[in-house]
Amino acid sequence: MxxxxxxxxxxxxxxxxxxxxxxxxxxxxxxxDKIEIVQAGAQAPDFEVVDLNGEKHRLKDYEGKGVVLNFWGTWCEPCEREFPAMTRQYTAFANKGVQIIAVNFAQSEFEVKKYVANMGMNFPVAIDKTKSVFTAYSIGPLPTSIFIKPDGTVDRIITGEMSEEKIAQYMESIKPE
Incomplete structure (x- = not known):
């Protein structure tokens, strides 16, 4: 019992x-609470990141410029294949009012700095240590690039690797008039 x-x-x-x-x-x-999924035509969420040189970048500081947010990781092979083209296109568009900010997925500073040096990346690279920017933009697979118009609205969201021609075409579409 x-x-x-x-x-x-x-x-x-x-x-x-x-x-x-x-x-x-x-x-x-x-x-x-429902998470707002960022979509083309919507206002891009503001954020603040600190790049590997210690400089702060806020989206609203780039008002009047086109901005490419590129979300990536060092383990991401498509990211690695895409970066040489991104670097060349950044050189071509930097003086035309288009900025690239590469946002890494919470990896160590040592790992990211080594990767950036090996890849010869010439645009600001930040590490999203708290994953707050990844969350704000509902980022899933890498790479994901978000093209933001000078008025702060999202022009397009591209998931996956882009050709150099597509990168140039999309950067042209967000270039200030």
Whole structure:
């Protein structure tokens, strides 16, 4: 009789824990704030990042310029293939009012600095240590590039590797008049 009672109490506790967990999950799903997914035509969320040289970059500081936010990681092979073209196009468009800011996915500063030096990247590179910019822009797969017009609206979001021709075409589309 004693074993049956212990088993019964144990089962009751397990069922109560399961009921609480299911209730919490349902409550969380119903009351959760909806995350705004950034889309073309929407106002780009402002952010602040610090690049590898210690300089701050805020989106609103680039008002009147086109901005390319490129989200990447050192392990990302398509990112690696894309960076030489990005570097060349940055050189071509920097004096035409288009800025690239490369935002790394929370990797170590040592790792990122070594990678940037090896790749010869000539535009600001920041590490999103808290992943707040990745979250604000709902970034999934890498690379993802967000092209922002001079008025601060999102022109387009490109997920995956781009050819140099596409990079040039998209940078042309966000160049100030």
């Amino acid at each position: 004693d074993k049956k009672r212990k088993r019964s109490v144990t089962r009751g506790i397990i069922l109560a824990i399961l009921a609480i967990a299911i209730g919490y999950t349902i409550y969380g799903a119903v009351t959760k």
